[in-house]
Amino acid sequence: MSEERCTTFCPRIIGESKNLEMVLDRANRVAPTDCTVLITGETGTGKELMARFIHGHSRRKRKPFVAVNCAAMSKDLLESELFGHVQGAFTTALRNREGRFEAADGGTIFLDEIGEMPLDLQAKLLRVLQFKEFSAVGESKVRRVDVRVVAATNTDLVQMVRDGTFRQDLFYRLNVVRLQLPALRERKDDIELLVHHFMKKAGEQYGRQVEELCPCAMRRLTAHSWPGNIRELENAIEHAVVMGMGERIEEADLPTLDSLSEDELVDFMRPLSDDGIDLQTVLRQIEAQYIQQALDQTSGNKNQAANLLGLNRTTLVEKLKRGLLQPVSTAV
Ligand SMILES: Nc1ncnc2c1ncn2[C@@H]1O[C@H](COP(=O)(O)OP(=O)(O)OP(=O)(O)O)[C@@H](O)[C@H]1O
Ligand SMILES: [Mg+2]
Numbered sequence: 001m002s003e004e005r006c007t008t009f010c011p012r013i014i015g016e017s018k019n020l021e022m023v024l025d026r027a028n029r030v031a032p033t034d035c036t037v038l039i040t041g042e043t044g045t046g047k048e049l050m051a052r053f054i055h056g057h058s059r060r061k062r063k064p065f066v067a068v069n070c071a072a073m074s075k076d077l078l079e080s081e082l083f084g085h086v087q088g089a090f091t092t093a094l095r096n097r098e099g100r101f102e103a104a105d106g107g108t109i110f111l112d113e114i115g116e117m118p119l120d121l122q123a124k125l126l127r128v129l130q131f132k133e134f135s136a137v138g139e140s141k142v143r144r145v146d147v148r149v150v151a152a153t154n155t156d157l158v159q160m161v162r163d164g165t166f167r168q169d170l171f172y173r174l175n176v177v178r179l180q181l182p183a184l185r186e187r188k189d190d191i192e193l194l195v196h197h198f199m200k201k202a203g204e205q206y207g208r209q210v211e212e213l214c215p216c217a218m219r220r221l222t223a224h225s226w227p228g229n230i231r232e233l234e235n236a237i238e239h240a241v242v243m244g245m246g247e248r249i250e251e252a253d254l255p256t257l258d259s260l261s262e263d264e265l266v267d268f269m270r271p272l273s274d275d276g277i278d279l280q281t282v283l284r285q286i287e288a289q290y291i292q293q294a295l296d297q298t299s300g301n302k303n304q305a306a307n308l309l310g311l312n313r314t315t316l317v318e319k320l321k322r323g324l325l326q327p328v329s330t331a332v
Contacts, residue, residue: 017190043229045230080093080137084136101147157174199249
């Protein structure tokens with residue numbers, strides 16, 4: 001379970017891309033209200049950060065922010081975690097216990113992975129949203145709280161409603177304002193800003209002064225499709241800061257980045273605009289991508305890399321000599 005209280009801390013959300021700015025604009029407008037917010041987005045896109053941002057920009061910011069991961073426990077445990085229980089409610093309930101809703105009174109509760117909440121608990125949550133009241137496990141007395149709900153999911157709740165695994169009425173209640181966080185591959189303009197932010201963060205954490213990143217390393221970061229999104233990028237930069245020797249991150253300091261799948265390659269292509277493209281340049285970029293991956297996967301072994309690409313070694317060496325890209329290691 002992830003549970004944390006935050007009062008005055010408000011995180012910074014880094015990024016200036018159009019995709020993110022649109023979401024940030026909506027977030028800034030909804031934050032000061034008491035409106036329920038549903039945050040959606042792939043793993044690692046910053047859903048929890050956004051929930052904290054909303055709390056930090058609300059009138060509740062000096063009250064608790066309580067995060068509960070609905071996927072982290074069984075139905076019974078989750079019910080007692082959220083709503084509390086009274087002594088004797090079940091065999092291990094030796095004393096009364098306050099639930100997270102009461103702990104968050106006056107503040108915000110962040111229900112992470114809301115799609116994992118069992119159906120009968122969904123009914124209880126709906127009641128809190130509608131009437132701000134609930135009962136602890138093992139008790140009939142009604143308790144009242146003043147809590148704003150921010151929920152997040154990376155599953156398709158609309159599909160779950162269709163499948164009958166998520167209540168439609170709860171979905172509408174949560175989905176009053178939805179903030180859909182873009183995947184990192186949809187906001188590649190932000191990579192450079194994020195890299196510098198994470199270099200500074202990791203630098204402070206490890207007592208290193210890392211200020212620069214070589215252009216080859218930046219090219220590799222920009223070309224990657226980032227299935228793990230910002231978390232994956234943050235980890236990659238942390239790795240590079242730890243492994244690097246100097247003030248500049250070199251390409252070799254980066255971890256191996258997982259390969260592009262065929263589907264992701266489609267993403268790599270841009271729609272053909274009226275201005276057209278320079279096909280030779282685009283093809284060279286795709287070629288460079290695959291050669292880089294083959295060299296990464298074979299620790300720079302040109303024979304093996306050429307095999308992976310269906311090229312003979314001489315052709316690969318020629319391409320490398322033409323300055324297509326630098327091999328990652330000195331192995332032959
Ligand atoms: N725009 C951003 N600026 C700075 N840091 C960010 C940004 N977005 C995400 N991060 C950082 O990336 C990491 C992952 O973010 P977070 O935990 O909020 O993602 P998530 O969507 O909740 O992921 P998951 O679905 O896996 O739970 C965190 O360390 C967070 O601080
Ligand atoms: Mg999360």
